[in-house]
Amino acid sequence: MKITLKIWRQKNAKAKGKFVDYELNEVSTEMSFLEMLDALNEKLIISGGEPIAFEHDCREGICGCCSLYINGQPHGPEEKTTTCELHMRSFKDGSTITIEPFRAKAFPVMKDLIVDRNGFDKIMAAGGFVSIDAGSAQDSNSILIKKKNSDEAFNSATCIGCGACVAACKNASAMLFVSAKVSQFALLEQGKVEAKERVVAMVNKMDDLGFGNCTNTYACEAECPKGISVANIARMNREFLSAKLT
Amino acid sequence: MTKLDAKIPKGPLADKWTTYKATAKLVNPANRKKLDVILVGTGLAGAAAASSLGEMGYNIKAFCFQDTPRRAHSVAAQGGINASKNYKNDGDSDYRLFYDMIKGGDYRAREANVYRAAEVSNATIDQLTAQGVPFAREYGGTLDNRSFGGVQVSRTFYAKGQTGQQCLLGAYSGLSRQVKRGTVTMYPRRDMLDIVIVEGKARGIIVRNLVSGEIERHSAHAVILATGGYGTVYYLSTLAVNSNATAAWSAYKKGAFFANPSFIQIHPTSIPVLNDYQAKLTLMSESLRNDGRIWVPIKQGDKRHANDIPEEERDYYLERRYPAFGNLAPRDVASRAAKERCDAGYGVGETGLAVNLDFKDAIEAQGQAAIEDKYGNLFEMYEKITGLNPYKEPMRIYPAGHYTMGGLWVDYNLMTTIPGLFAIGESNFSDHGANRLGASSLMQCAGDGYFITPYTVSNYLADEIKTPRYSTELPEFDEAEKAVRDKMNKLLAVNGTESATSFHKRLGKILWDYSGMLRNEKSLKKALALVDELKEEFWNKVKIPGVDKEINQELERAGRIADFFEIAKLIIIDGLNRKESCGAHFREENQTEGGEAKRDDKNYAYVAAWEYIGDNKAPKIHKEALNYQFVEVKERSYK
Ligand SMILES: Cc1cc2nc3c(=O)[nH]c(=O)nc-3n(C[C@H](O)[C@H](O)[C@H](O)COP(=O)(O)OP(=O)(O)OC[C@H]3O[C@@H](n4cnc5c(N)ncnc54)[C@H](O)[C@@H]3O)c2cc1C
Ligand code: FES
Numbered sequence: 001m002k003i004t005l006k007i008w009r010q011k012n013a014k015a016k017g018k019f020v021d022y023e024l025n026e027v028s029t030e031m032s033f034l035e036m037l038d039a040l041n042e043k044l045i046i047s048g049g050e051p052i053a054f055e056h057d058c059r060e061g062i063c064g065c066c067s068l069y070i071n072g073q074p075h076g077p078e079e080k081t082t083t084c085e086l087h088m089r090s091f092k093d094g095s096t097i098t099i100e101p102f103r104a105k106a107f108p109v110m111k112d113l114i115v116d117r118n119g120f121d122k123i124m125a126a127g128g129f130v131s132i133d134a135g136s137a138q139d140s141n142s143i144l145i146k147k148k149n150s151d152e153a154f155n156s157a158t159c160i161g162c163g164a165c166v167a168a169c170k171n172a173s174a175m176l177f178v179s180a181k182v183s184q185f186a187l188l189e190q191g192k193v194e195a196k197e198r199v200v201a202m203v204n205k206m207d208d209l210g211f212g213n214c215t216n217t218y219a220c221e222a223e224c225p226k227g228i229s230v231a232n233i234a235r236m237n238r239e240f241l242s243a244k245l246t
Numbered sequence: 247m248t249k250l251d252a253k254i255p256k257g258p259l260a261d262k263w264t265t266y267k268a269t270a271k272l273v274n275p276a277n278r279k280k281l282d283v284i285l286v287g288t289g290l291a292g293a294a295a296a297s298s299l300g301e302m303g304y305n306i307k308a309f310c311f312q313d314t315p316r317r318a319h320s321v322a323a324q325g326g327i328n329a330s331k332n333y334k335n336d337g338d339s340d341y342r343l344f345y346d347m348i349k350g351g352d353y354r355a356r357e358a359n360v361y362r363a364a365e366v367s368n369a370t371i372d373q374l375t376a377q378g379v380p381f382a383r384e385y386g387g388t389l390d391n392r393s394f395g396g397v398q399v400s401r402t403f404y405a406k407g408q409t410g411q412q413c414l415l416g417a418y419s420g421l422s423r424q425v426k427r428g429t430v431t432m433y434p435r436r437d438m439l440d441i442v443i444v445e446g447k448a449r450g451i452i453v454r455n456l457v458s459g460e461i462e463r464h465s466a467h468a469v470i471l472a473t474g475g476y477g478t479v480y481y482l483s484t485l486a487v488n489s490n491a492t493a494a495w496s497a498y499k500k501g502a503f504f505a506n507p508s509f510i511q512i513h514p515t516s517i518p519v520l521n522d523y524q525a526k527l528t529l530m531s532e533s534l535r536n537d538g539r540i541w542v543p544i545k546q547g548d549k550r551h552a553n554d555i556p557e558e559e560r561d562y563y564l565e566r567r568y569p570a571f572g573n574l575a576p577r578d579v580a581s582r583a584a585k586e587r588c589d590a591g592y593g594v595g596e597t598g599l600a601v602n603l604d605f606k607d608a609i610e611a612q613g614q615a616a617i618e619d620k621y622g623n624l625f626e627m628y629e630k631i632t633g634l635n636p637y638k639e640p641m642r643i644y645p646a647g648h649y650t651m652g653g654l655w656v657d658y659n660l661m662t663t664i665p666g667l668f669a670i671g672e673s674n675f676s677d678h679g680a681n682r683l684g685a686s687s688l689m690q691c692a693g694d695g696y697f698i699t700p701y702t703v704s705n706y707l708a709d710e711i712k713t714p715r716y717s718t719e720l721p722e723f724d725e726a727e728k729a730v731r732d733k734m735n736k737l738l739a740v741n742g743t744e745s746a747t748s749f750h751k752r753l754g755k756i757l758w759d760y761s762g763m764l765r766n767e768k769s770l771k772k773a774l775a776l777v778d779e780l781k782e783e784f785w786n787k788v789k790i791p792g793v794d795k796e797i798n799q800e801l802e803r804a805g806r807i808a809d810f811f812e813i814a815k816l817i818i819i820d821g822l823n824r825k826e827s828c829g830a831h832f833r834e835e836n837q838t839e840g841g842e843a844k845r846d847d848k849n850y851a852y853v854a855a856w857e858y859i860g861d862n863k864a865p866k867i868h869k870e871a872l873n874y875q876f877v878e879v880k881e882r883s884y885k
Contacts, residue, residue: 046743061630118313121422126426132373136376137376138372140375140376144387153380157379160321190376
């Protein structure tokens with residue numbers, strides 16, 4: 001297929017960026033989206049240009065490295081699919097594809113399509129853990145957990161920390177990310193002891209870092225490549241309120 | 247000649263670790279914060295070590311090349327993590343787990359280390375569970391288990407097909423807690439390019455800041471490498487595309503011996519190579535072999551759709567050849583069996599380089615929902631990549647480069663031959679012999695990090711409490727930094743015509759074809775010549791756009807590929823040296839009549855530890871004899 005790409009190019013964090021057009025004539029429908037960008041980069045390198053900087057690592061939808069805002073959607077058009085899992089069979093011959101970095105005040109652009117998502121680490125360090133020193137844990141089966149709760153905690157825990165929720169939200173809120181972690185621990189006995197301190201610390205940190213408020217548009221859930229549910233946000237709000245009340 | 251001393255504690259196997267812990271030197275809590283430890287790599291092994299050593303109060307500086315620890319390739323591990331809990335009451339014990347790993351590794355691993363790995367496995371599961379890792383549970387609320395290849399008990403804990411993600415996120419949350427406490431400082435987006443040795447001890451590292459391009463120096467009282475495996479040397483592998491050998495390789499060039507580099511596991515169940523653009527191969531977890539049956543048509547070149555081939559015209563070759571273990575034969579055996587069928591013309595798919603992994607019977611017996619519950623995300627992943635629905639037709643799979651049993655040589659302390667330099671997780675060689683059993687790597691990584699390094703690193707640091715913090719102005723740092731800059735400038739100066747990746751692809755193909763699942767003297771010699779040629783071409787033709795003082799992904803890549811060329815040669819040299827077949831290392835000259843690997847215990851029951859003695863000199867071999875005291879060395883049979 002023939003594809004036209006409009007790609008955001010930006011030399012570094014301080015430079016002003018702009019869209020640049022590229023044509024690719026031999027795109028196969030079997031290529032993954034990132035393999036298509038690899039092919040473009042290969043062309044750029046050989047012809048003396050600068051390849052497009054973008055992040056990726058596992059290329060199987062689990063590490064959360066890849067990002068990209070494709071035709072106005074984080075991770076592109078397919079539901080529950082990361083950019084690295086997206087394939088060119090999802091696009092038509094002759095189409096134009098616009099590729100931008102994730103945009104959010106809390107995710108500054110570093111170069112081309114790479115943004116700084118370090119805020120998530122800071123939120124995690126504020127309270128995203130259970131305080132248990134190695135060596136002090138009891139036998140695992142001494143804590144019984146309902147399969148239903150454990151399955152639900154697992155679902156929340158499958159967040160890959162890619163930041164699509166923030167990029168999708170008009171307020172650039174990180175509520176889905178934070179609430180998924182809060183929920184995972186709140187659902188498990190192990191996490192209950194510190195539940196109150198945790199939710200307050202993580203929410204405060206999120207606010208400090210310049211992530212926006214949640215106004216219930218649910219764009220985050222719609223765009224989340226892992227299908228993390230907004231029910232997590234409701235649970236976190238309850239946890240937060242009850243922590244504030246006591 | 248340096249004599250390799252593995253420093254194994256005396257006494258009965260089951261007492262060794264207890265003895266070690268009881269007699270190891272300790273560091274007073276008040277002294278710990280004066281001691282700096284550099285930790286390179288924050289995957290499962292590194293993040294676990296950071297949290298444990300941080301808890302103890304050491305001052306940890308942790309580095310990774312991704313933007314955050316949560317993206318390390320441990321995140322991609324799918325099937326599970328082993329422990330000898332015996333929750334299933336099916337005969338498991340530390341000894342059984344140890345024995346399975348020794349046998350699975352084809353009697354090429356060190357008994358004492360393997361036993362210890364088994365011994366700490368239960369504490370690891372408890373630790374992870376307590377941290378909130380949502381392992382799969384039974385309806386009664388207890389943890390569930392499943393079985394994995396090469397064993398006959400159910401000892402694998404899992405979280406659907408995302409066990410690695412959940413374990414890593416658990417360890418990462420422990421690390422985050424230490425960041426908050428101030429014991430761990432995280433340095434993400436850094437590429438470690440060299441080790442600094444002062445007066446014979448590891449005292450620091452040189453890294454490139456991948457954002458600013460600055461070369462930075464960091465010093466410490468000890469350095470731990472937890473930098474993962476080098477399976478990406480094949481270009482196409484199940485590893486994340488940025489996984490690399492550079493950290494371990496720089497240690498090797500500074501004097502750390504490299505053990506059994508040619509022991510690389512080819513995993514039997516990966517999505518096959520589909521086209522030329524492919525940048526990586528995606529694993530379909532071994533756990534699928536619990537319910538999936540592997541087959542090819544009985545007729546050569548049968549091009550019918552799998553669903554149209556009747557039962558009696560299918561060859562379930564693993565069940566046929568290995569009735570005792572069937573589809574759960576260990577990885578090396580299952581991979582070679584797949585290759586054998588495909589090479590003989592029975593392969594399926596467009597390329598003929600694939601076999602079927604069929605869930606029809608399991609779905610019929612258990613219902614689709616049960617299969618979905620166990621493997622849902624894997625089935626989805628398969629469909630996204632291939633566009634085919636594995637609930638409706640068999641998956642097509644083929645072996646792919648996966649895991650490196652070889653790695654930096656370490657003693658019982660997990661210390662390399664450079665004093666003060668430790669290697670943990672996949673980056674060392676110690677626990678898996680010539681073939682790793684499924685679900686035992688996460689177990690080893692977490693065990694090394696949580697429960698072993700706290701003792702062994704402390705034992706080393708106990709003699710360092712009077713050593714003041716090191717200055718990075720020492721001439722040793724100048725020298726190391728200069729070497730790093732020289733190499734980078736040399737790469738940038740080539741200014742050739744071809745991308746670094748194009749060389750990586752060609753290198754990978756040479757290794758896959760001539761030093762892959764099967765190898766022989768001739769093929770290995772050929773590989774050696776081809777790698778030399780290609781390396782020369784790389785240094786004359788590679789093109790790296792941009793400059794060093796900015797984000798420059800091509801520069802990062804080219805540096806790693808330059809090291810792959812070097813490690814590729816060591817892999818081949820090691821393969822040539824070992825004139826026997828064992829585990830993943832299959833020398834065609836050494837096979838039984840039935841086509842199984844034929845070991846030569848008389849001549850090769852040793853660990854080959856290679857010493858670097860100069861760029862254009864053949865590396866020097868040191869042999870650590872493997873004297874089995876606790877198991878009887880037998881022919882490894884899964885029939
Ligand atoms: C697809 C797949 C599935 C698997 N499934 C299983 C399974 O089900 N069960 C099991 O037990 N095992 C499994 N394995 C194996 C297991 O996942 C790995 O062996 C293990 O996770 C390795 O962990 P690690 O901590 O040693 O290294 P990694 O997790 O690879 O981490 C390496 C770390 O080192 C850093 N690093 C590397 N080089 C440098 C450098 N030069 N400078 C700075 N930082 C550096 C990286 O940033 C990263 O933080 C699987 C492997 C793969 C590829
Ligand atoms: S590259 Fe890992 S999720 Fe896309």
